[in-house]
Amino acid sequence: MSQGVYEKLQAMIGEEAGPFEAPNEVNRAMIRHWCEAMEDGNPLYSDEKYAGSTRYGGIIAPAQMVQAYCMPPLWPKRTMPDPQARAVRMMDEAGYHGVVATTTSQEYFHPMRLGDRLSYKLKFVSVSPEKTTRLGTGHFLTSEYTYTNQKGEVVCLQSFTILKFKPAV
Amino acid sequence: MAWKSVHWDEVKEGDELPTQKRDITRTTVIATAIATRDFTPVHHDHEAARKSGANDIFLNILTTGGLIGKYMTDWSGPEGQLKKMVIRLGATCYPGDTLTSNGKVVKKYTEGENHLIDIEYNLTVAAGPHAWGTVTMILPAKS
Numbered sequence: 001m002s003q004g005v006y007e008k009l010q011a012m013i014g015e016e017a018g019p020f021e022a023p024n025e026v027n028r029a030m031i032r033h034w035c036e037a038m039e040d041g042n043p044l045y046s047d048e049k050y051a052g053s054t055r056y057g058g059i060i061a062p063a064q065m066v067q068a069y070c071m072p073p074l075w076p077k078r079t080m081p082d083p084q085a086r087a088v089r090m091m092d093e094a095g096y097h098g099v100v101a102t103t104t105s106q107e108y109f110h111p112m113r114l115g116d117r118l119s120y121k122l123k124f125v126s127v128s129p130e131k132t133t134r135l136g137t138g139h140f141l142t143s144e145y146t147y148t149n150q151k152g153e154v155v156c157l158q159s160f161t162i163l164k165f166k167p168a169v
Numbered sequence: 170m171a172w173k174s175v176h177w178d179e180v181k182e183g184d185e186l187p188t189q190k191r192d193i194t195r196t197t198v199i200a201t202a203i204a205t206r207d208f209t210p211v212h213h214d215h216e217a218a219r220k221s222g223a224n225d226i227f228l229n230i231l232t233t234g235g236l237i238g239k240y241m242t243d244w245s246g247p248e249g250q251l252k253k254m255v256i257r258l259g260a261t262c263y264p265g266d267t268l269t270s271n272g273k274v275v276k277k278y279t280e281g282e283n284h285l286i287d288i289e290y291n292l293t294v295a296a297g298p299h300a301w302g303t304v305t306m307i308l309p310a311k312s
Contacts, residue, residue, distance in 0.1 A: 030204075037204035038232070039191070040239040043172055044247045050172060054247070063251045064238040067231055071206035101230055105255040105302075 005094040006139065009127040015083040018121035019148070022069040026116040031061050034068065061112040066147045066156045069112075070120045083124035084143040084160075091164040096138050098165040110153040117150040125159070138165025174246030177277070177284035177308035186244045186272035186288065191236070193294075195264045198226050205231035228262040233300045237290060240270045241304050248309045252285065255302040266294040275303070284310040 024030060031045050043050040044060055051059045061069075072078045088099065112118070128140040145158040191197075202212035207229045210217035218226045234256060242249055262268055272290035279285065286308060291301035 033204040034235065037197070037201040038235045038239050040235070040242075042239075042242050042247050050247070062235065062238055064231075064234040064254065065205075067234075068205045068207075074208045101258050103255070103257050103302075104230060104234070105253070106234070107253040108251055 005090055005096075006127065006130065008090060009087055009139065009141070012083055012087060012124050013126060014123065016121060016123045017081040017083060019119040020070065020080055020121075022118040022120075023073050024069065026061050026069065026112045026114055026118065028059065028114060030069070031059070031065070034062060034065050038062075056111055056113070059114055063108040063111070063156070064106065066106070066108075066112065066118065067145075067158065069118050070147065082122065084122070084141060084162075087124060087127070087141050088162075088164060091139065091141075096164040096166050098136055098138065098167045099162055100135060100165075101160070101162050102140065103161045104158065106156050106158045108156050110149060110155050112149070112155060116155075118147055118155060120145050120147045122146075133163065133165065134168070135163065136165035136168040138163050172247050174248035174309055175244065177286065177310040180274055180277060180286055180308065182274055182277050184274040186240070186270075186274075186290075189240055189243065189270045191268045191270075193228060193262055193264055193266045193268055195226065198228055198264055201232035201235070202229050205229060205235065207231055223261060223263075225263045225265075228268075228299075230256070230258065233258070233262070233292065236268065236270070237292065237300065237304065240272065240290065240292075241288065241306060244272070245306060245308060250307040251304065252283075252307050253303075253305040255304075256300050257302050258300055259298040260294055260296040262292075262294050262299045266299075268299065269293050272304075283307045 122145045125144050126142045142161040147156040199213045211221050212229045270292050272288045274286050275289045276287040288304045292299045
């Protein structure tokens with residue numbers, strides 16, 4: 001059975017979805033809420049005078065915030081095609097019920113300025129052969145996200161790897 | 170207010186970043202979940218978290234990334250620029266945990282006009298390492 005789902009997942013490698021637009025443009029309120037929760041006092045994110053004197057010429061959002069802008073709204077519900085989510089459902093059906101995120105990476109290219117409109121695309125890039133870990137036996141699934149601004153400039157490339165596994169007993 | 174930034178010229182491989190500690194409360198977990206726009210129930214709903222096999226609601230991954238970035242730029246000052254962040258995920262961070270951040274400069278180099286450093290970091294909780302990996306930063310240079 002397991003061989004069957006692995007082959008189906010391998011056939012999905014390279015599948016893409018998007019672009020999906022962020023619900024809000026880059027804005028001061030969301031930046032402030034983020035900084036308040038993180039306790040991040042970097043003046044680039046809040047001090048107009050300071051940020052204006054730098055090479056950015058104004059306030060920018062924390063680079064790591066890019067994904068937050070692109071999160072789907074709680075309402076109205078959006079169902080977006082997502083090859084990784086489909087892969088997860090296929091593995092659930094094959095008995096790999098456990099899930100844990102193992103690695104994520106982000107590389108940053110262009111800053112996010114107030115008013116920028118972000119969007120992202122995602123791509124299912126790899127599935128590992130079956131591996132046995134301390135959590136159980138399963139496969140690592142990796143997707144890549146490309147975030148761009150309204151000018152088509154790449155803001156961030158992100159990869160995200162999860163392990164879907166049959167829990168060890 | 171004048172803001173100080175660390176310059177690439179002053180940094181040596183082996184330099185350690187000052188340790189930071191943050192007490193994680195239920196309010197922290199929920200406020201960061203909402204600020205990162207992550208409404209997954211395990212980050213705000215105790216019952217849902219227990220059903221998923223966790224002990225309690227727990228910190229989401231976006232927040233781990235946010236806190237790593239804050240740790241880096243708190244040290245570097247605002248002119249330090251995050252270029253790349255790799256996060257390996259370990260123990261869950263629960264309310265009641267003290268999240269302790271440590272980091273060390275492991276590589277100093279240039280690429281084109283950029284003056285870069287790699288920092289190996291780890292964020293730990295009572296149960297062990299919560300997140301660890303390498304961050305690449307571009308620092309201002311005097312030369």
